[in-house]
Amino acid sequence: MKLKLLIPLGAFLLLAVFLFIGLGLNPREVPSPLIDKPAPPFKLAKLDQPAESLSRDDMKGKVWLLNVWASWCVACRQEHPLLVELSKQKVVPIIGLDYKDQRPDAINWLAKFGDPYDLSVSDMDGRVGIDYGVYGVPETFVIDKNGMIRFKQIGPVTPEVLRERILPLVKELQK
Amino acid sequence: MIGEVGHFALIIALMIALVQGVLPLVGAQRNITTWMNLAQPAAQGQALFVVIAYVCLTVAFVQNDFSLLVVAQQSNTSLPLAYRIAGVWGGHEGSMLLWMLMLCGWSVAVSAFSRRLPQEFVARVLGVMGLVSVGFLAFLLFTSNPFERLLPAAAEGRDLNPLLQDPGMVIHPPMLYMGYVGFSVAFAFALAALLSGRLDASWSRWSRPWTIAAWSFLTAGIAIGSWWAYYELGWGGWWFWDPVENASFLPWLIGTALIHSLAATEKRGVFRSWTVLLAISAFALSLLGTFLVRSGVLTSVHAFATDPKRGIFILGFLVIVIGGSLLLFALRAPKVGLGGAFSAISRESMLLANNVLFAVACASVLLGTMYPLILDALQLGKISVGPPYFERVFVPLMAPAVFLMGIGPLARWRGSQVPELAKSLRWALLASVLGAAVSLLSGGSLLGSLGILLAVWVVATTLALLAEKTRNVSGSFVQRVSSLPRRVTRAEAGMLLAHFGVGVFIFGVTMVKTWEAQNDVRMEPGDVATLGGYAFRFDSAAEFNGPNYIGLRANVVLSKDGKELAVMQPEKRMYKAQGMPMTEAAIRTRLGGDVYVSLGEMVSETAWAVRLQIKPFVDWIWGGAALMALGGLLAATDRRYRLARREERAAIAGRVPAGSA
Numbered sequence: 001m002k003l004k005l006l007i008p009l010g011a012f013l014l015l016a017v018f019l020f021i022g023l024g025l026n027p028r029e030v031p032s033p034l035i036d037k038p039a040p041p042f043k044l045a046k047l048d049q050p051a052e053s054l055s056r057d058d059m060k061g062k063v064w065l066l067n068v069w070a071s072w073c074v075a076c077r078q079e080h081p082l083l084v085e086l087s088k089q090k091v092v093p094i095i096g097l098d099y100k101d102q103r104p105d106a107i108n109w110l111a112k113f114g115d116p117y118d119l120s121v122s123d124m125d126g127r128v129g130i131d132y133g134v135y136g137v138p139e140t141f142v143i144d145k146n147g148m149i150r151f152k153q154i155g156p157v158t159p160e161v162l163r164e165r166i167l168p169l170v171k172e173l174q175k
Numbered sequence: 176m177i178g179e180v181g182h183f184a185l186i187i188a189l190m191i192a193l194v195q196g197v198l199p200l201v202g203a204q205r206n207i208t209t210w211m212n213l214a215q216p217a218a219q220g221q222a223l224f225v226v227i228a229y230v231c232l233t234v235a236f237v238q239n240d241f242s243l244l245v246v247a248q249q250s251n252t253s254l255p256l257a258y259r260i261a262g263v264w265g266g267h268e269g270s271m272l273l274w275m276l277m278l279c280g281w282s283v284a285v286s287a288f289s290r291r292l293p294q295e296f297v298a299r300v301l302g303v304m305g306l307v308s309v310g311f312l313a314f315l316l317f318t319s320n321p322f323e324r325l326l327p328a329a330a331e332g333r334d335l336n337p338l339l340q341d342p343g344m345v346i347h348p349p350m351l352y353m354g355y356v357g358f359s360v361a362f363a364f365a366l367a368a369l370l371s372g373r374l375d376a377s378w379s380r381w382s383r384p385w386t387i388a389a390w391s392f393l394t395a396g397i398a399i400g401s402w403w404a405y406y407e408l409g410w411g412g413w414w415f416w417d418p419v420e421n422a423s424f425l426p427w428l429i430g431t432a433l434i435h436s437l438a439a440t441e442k443r444g445v446f447r448s449w450t451v452l453l454a455i456s457a458f459a460l461s462l463l464g465t466f467l468v469r470s471g472v473l474t475s476v477h478a479f480a481t482d483p484k485r486g487i488f489i490l491g492f493l494v495i496v497i498g499g500s501l502l503l504f505a506l507r508a509p510k511v512g513l514g515g516a517f518s519a520i521s522r523e524s525m526l527l528a529n530n531v532l533f534a535v536a537c538a539s540v541l542l543g544t545m546y547p548l549i550l551d552a553l554q555l556g557k558i559s560v561g562p563p564y565f566e567r568v569f570v571p572l573m574a575p576a577v578f579l580m581g582i583g584p585l586a587r588w589r590g591s592q593v594p595e596l597a598k599s600l601r602w603a604l605l606a607s608v609l610g611a612a613v614s615l616l617s618g619g620s621l622l623g624s625l626g627i628l629l630a631v632w633v634v635a636t637t638l639a640l641l642a643e644k645t646r647n648v649s650g651s652f653v654q655r656v657s658s659l660p661r662r663v664t665r666a667e668a669g670m671l672l673a674h675f676g677v678g679v680f681i682f683g684v685t686m687v688k689t690w691e692a693q694n695d696v697r698m699e700p701g702d703v704a705t706l707g708g709y710a711f712r713f714d715s716a717a718e719f720n721g722p723n724y725i726g727l728r729a730n731v732v733l734s735k736d737g738k739e740l741a742v743m744q745p746e747k748r749m750y751k752a753q754g755m756p757m758t759e760a761a762i763r764t765r766l767g768g769d770v771y772v773s774l775g776e777m778v779s780e781t782a783w784a785v786r787l788q789i790k791p792f793v794d795w796i797w798g799g800a801a802l803m804a805l806g807g808l809l810a811a812t813d814r815r816y817r818l819a820r821r822e823e824r825a826a827i828a829g830r831v832p833a834g835s836a
Contacts (some may be wrong), residue, residue: 005448005504005508008452008455008456008501008504008505009498009504009505011501012459012497012498012501013494013498014496016490016493016498018545018548018549018552019466019493019548020490021552022548022551022552023486023490026499028609070610072331072333072752072753073245073333074244074248074333112327118722122658124456131722172671
């Protein structure tokens with residue numbers, strides 16, 4: 001056997017190593033320009049009581065999670081049990097931003113699958129979503145006592161992300 | 176219920192695939208006829224169950240069964256029926272099932288049309304294809320089950336991605352997959368030849384029609400994808416060097432090298448190891464393409480669901496299949512230098528140059544596609560490689576390849592005399608130089624004129640070859656032309672048609688690049704804009720209701736020299752279920768080019784942003800690609816391949832070693 005004939009195999013294995021490393025990287029993890037910047041202000045009607053509203057500044061002094069969800073979003077169902085579980089532990093308030101949704105659908109959805117939110121506000125036209133740079137639902141933000149965004153999860157929250165990133169960060173910020 | 180039937184059918188298909196992948200291969204090695212004979216029925220049985228699974232999924236889509244996760248994610252009750260059927264391959268799971276269906280289709284075709292080949296060889300080919308099936312069925316069942324339930328069922332589906340709700344998208348993936356998967360046949364033939372240790376001319380003759388057919392499908396698939404991007408994305412571009420596009424282009428480049436290399440191996444017994452390596456690479460790149468698209472390691476305009484578990488699985492599969500076959504290649508490849516000798520100016524040398532150029536082009540596109548990932552993996556930062564890189568490396572590689580393409584078919588095997596070649600090519604050379612001169616004088620760029628030169632060169636050399644074929648026919652021009660069908664075989668006609676298509680393609684690309692014009696304007700009802708001699712009058716814009724979207728349609732009257740030509744109706748659509756806006760461009764197509772109007776954002780209560788574009792000869796790009804694909808199909812169905820099989824059978828019946836032909 002000639003060594004020359006092994007060149008294609010070698011080249012391929014090298015490529016495979018890079019592909020393997022590549023799998024561990026996240027090309028979508030473009031650093032969010034909003035990290036360590038003030039959360040964009042909003043004032044939105046509450047989902048269950050449209051007459052009342054909630055603004056960003058109402059949450060001042062607390063560490064909180066902003067979870068962007070919608071009743072039409074299938075991926076939201078994936079993270080939903082995790083959020084319901086988290087809300088029972090009462091470690092951090094979760095505010096839901098109901099994104100581009102219909103109010104009755106959203107209320108039904110929460111009634112059916114459980115409501116992990118301390119409060120949900122409705123962003124019917126998606127204006128606030130744009131300010132927050134939402135490009136896929138669900139997304140989750142960790143916001144500190146001064147109203148600064150400290151972390152952003154694009155896509156469903158997984159148990160690992162919750163355990164290893166979100167909860168330690170919340171604990172640290174609450175000190 | 177129907178979901179479980181489908182799921183169960185897939186499991187049975189996996190069991191049969193295991194039998195198909197193991198027993199015939201072992202049987203061929205140990206010469207156990209009964210085990211070898213399992214190959215054909217196993218391939219057909221596996222196909223039957225995959226078809227059942229596929230039909231089940233289609234029925235679930237048609238019946239709006241939102242208790243299946245993929246249906247809830249990809250469909251909607253208001254989605255028109257045709258798109259519910261096409262929606263099966265709109266998502267990851269369904270498109271992998273389509274991949275499987277195609278693989279079964281090719282396997283059944285091989286089992287049906289290879290009765291005349293030695294049983295030992297067919298057993299090996301189908302065994303290798305069975306192993307590929309095992310990998311993909313396991314991938315489906317363990318990481319991408321299309322029959323996963325969503326309980327409680329959704330009341331309504333999320334709807335098919337609006338980008339995919341288009342006739343082009345209905346045909347594009349099946350065509351592309353036919354090509355991708357078709358290369359698995361070439362791959363299986365190459366491995367069977369390596370395993371049997373008989374890497375001779377008969378192997379390449381058997382493999383040729385399959386490879387050319389796969390290449391034709393891939394050509395058509397890529398062209399349809401490009402056409403779809405052109406009219407659907409609303410930007411007027413037709414190729415973006417996007418990673419997902421490159422993923423389909425890489426196997427095409429190597430496949431092109433492969434079909435040419437096979438010709439040389441079959442006719443003259445040269446480049447044997449190289450041809451085998453190309454056959455392995457073509458399928459390797461098809462798998463790599465699947466990996467890149469399905470694992471989400473690269474960012475792309477094609478947003479697919481990403482899941483690292485799937486990535487690991489395909490990567491593992493890739494390493495086993497490709498690593499294993501490259502190892503087999505290293506162990507079994509024949510000594511270099513076998514086959515007849517040839518001189519520097521010969522058809523062999525032209526084909527070799529073509530091979531090298533295409534392989535280098537493929538390597539540079541692969542490098543450009545992988546570069547961001549490699550840098551990221553080495554923690555050197557996040558970058559993206561764009562069209563400037565690809566255009567800069569691609570054009571200098573393809574220009575000489577196209578030039579040689581004109582000479583190759585006229586050159587003789589073994590060696591040609593330069594004066595003789597020059598004599599048959601002088602008119603073609605003159606015509607191309609004239610073409611380039613006309614282009615330069617009318618204000619074309621240097622690169623644009625080179626494009627015209629090459630386009631004319633290809634067309635003119637094709638005609639020169641036809642003239643050469645009839646050189647010995649005496650009589651009038653009409654008599655010479657009418658003698659052509661007797662003098663040109665189907666394979667040659669296919670080759671000429673495909674080469675002619677390349678010329679048409681280059682002409683289209685060059686004309687668009689050189690002469691396209693674009694204007695972004697703000698228009699209110701009554702406004703008139705002009706571009707490239709046309710006048711566009713914005714008449715009105717009104718809302719309307721589509722089946723699953725709300726649309727806005729503008730009326731733009733197109734006129735030239737005061738004469739009204741057409742009312743163009745560009746649209747914007749808002750798809751209700753996903754809240755996704757889409758642009759539907761209005762395109763007026765003529766042989767000489769397109770007028771392209773797309774409606775942008777509303778800029779005030781009454782005014783709109785409108786993009787006007789003139790695209791000269793743009794449709795020649797896809798026309799050329801269609802000619803290439805047609806040429807390929809013509810060549811793949813040449814009588815010679817069928818005859819060759821019959822002779823092979825006669826040879827075997829007469830106890831003459833099949834490889835001695």
